Structures are given as C-alpha cells and as structure tokens.
Amino acid sequence: MPRRLVALLLCCAAPALAAAGCGTREPSDEEQVRTTLAALADATGAKDYRRLCEEVFARELLEGIEKIGLPCEPAMRQAFEDVQDPRLTVGRVSVAGQTASAEVRSSARGQEPSNDTVTLVKEEEGWRVSSLGAGDAPPPPEPREP
Secondary structure: OOHHHHHHHHHHHHHHHHHOHHHOOOOOHHHHHHHHHHHHHHHHHOOOHHHHHHHHEOHHHHHHHHOOOOOHHHHHHHHHOOOOOOEEEEEEEEEEOOEEEEEEEEEOOOOOOEEEEEEEEEEOOEEEEEEOOOOOOOOOOOOOOO
C-alpha cells in the first residue's frame, strides 16, 4: 500500500479514533475490584504494610484493626511477618452498588490453602477491602515480652 494512502487513512481515522477514546475506557467495577485484590496480594507478598493500610484497606477495616490497640502497620507486620510466598487467586466477583464480594483462594508456604469471601466497599478513593473473609481482621498479635 503506498505511503500516501496509509497516511490518508490514518488522518481520516484519527478523528474517529479520538472520538471513540482510542480504545480507552473506564474500568468496570469488577475490574477495579480485581485490581484492588491484586494490590492486596502484591502488598502482602512484598510485606508492604503501609500500602495495605493506606491504599487497600477500607476505613471500616482499619478501625477494627486499631481496636486491638496497635496502629495498622505494626499490627499487619505482626500478623504477616512469618507468612512466606503468599498467593491469592481471585474467582467470582459480584458487585452490588457500593459493595462487592469476591471468592478467593489464599495460600502460603507451609500453610493449608483457604477458600474465603473477601468483601469490598467503594470509597472516595476507589474499591477498598472491608473484610478479609474468615474472622474479618487478623487475630490480635500475641503480647511480646519487653
């Protein structure tokens, strides 16, 4: 195809592509929920407790964690410090208005896999985890000797 024809086609197609957003679109709620769950898995695997507390967990979950007497980051560090090679597989996701649930399978080296339902809420910042499934929050850390 001659270069002039290709250039002409591109020039004619460009306005149509721009009007259509060139294939860009807002991710669906389900895609956003899956992205949040991927962030949960990534932050847990990287032991990035700040990210969990600031970008992944919903305000409601943070309040529940802080009721055990520790700020979120130290509580997460104590709850997950011995977890090695955590994995999270997301199955079915259901969205109903401002809430969502996802069937997940979590596993880690040396631990039995677990099938749970994670719930999320849509906050101003986007979808955030409001319940981790079994037990909602990690168990309170064991008191440490000074």
